[in-house]
Amino acid sequence: MWVAEILLQQTQVARGLEYYDRFLSAFPTVEALAAAPEADVLKAWEGCGYYARARNLRRAAGVVAARGFPQDYAGWLALPGVGSYTAAAVASLAYGEARAVNDGNVRRVLARLYAQTAPTDAWVQARADELLDPARPGDWNEAVMDLGATVCIPKAPRCPACPLRASCAAFASGTPTAFPAPKVRAAAREVRAVAVIVGDAEQAVLERREGTLLGGLSGLPAEELAAGESPQTGLARLCARLGAEPGAHLGTVTHAMTHRHVTLDVYAARSAAARTPVAEAALSRLDHKALALLASWQGGLFGTP
């Protein structure tokens, strides 16, 4: 249940299911997860996004392997990667503790029930706490989330099938989708970058991504371009850092993330640096797109770089 709740953070259920069996097969026990190299855990998580979830889950497994499983909400909340939602979900569903969850489904259901356009987290939590059935907290939490996932859905809610229809203020208003109002989101930042492939699609020079963006994953050596900087200048800077010889331009790939639109120019390069097996590394979608450019060249469409 713990693994499932982490996988389902900001991830649709259908997608979480794709990873759930694979992850539990790779790491069947908390001890196995705690003992696994971080790179192996990230490989199992590859493509699922929000990779800090995988790193925190492994770190938390170390705590659980040493001290045993937490037995209540506060104990779960203290684990890395476990916030108020996950702690309430595990405490209520697995331990029967009277804790109301507050996720996107609960927020939408309660915003509509009370016709709130901009409910705060504290407001949603307060309403959920009031309504929770303390005798069956797990069932109540699952029921509200299921209602939000199947009936009280964002775009075209199935109000005629809703058991709360008679007491729903949003239904009474005639415009249930007005509640809650869409959240204001910052525009995605446009990013231009250059990357180099030293090697081939099977063996290439890879670097470990540091920081919060894709942190812990492997990737092609890359440099972000400054405003107005040309790809050629970025390539020269990148090759200077690597001690590499720049080669042919292999192509350009684009990739959309929630907060970034990336345009990446990919070049061949030569160096004596050690290559690693690409298939064993956990790569982002962007790096997979960049490596896929090589297939066009090796396929003979344009000759070899």
Place this chain on the structure above:
DNA sequence: AAACCGGGGAC
């Protein structure tokens, strides 16, 4: 409170 963190489904 707001910014940041992936990738994809549904429209």
Place this chain on the structure above:
DNA sequence: GTCCCAGGTTT
């Protein structure tokens, strides 16, 4: 293209 997803952490 927009909005959202069984959120958490950091600033």
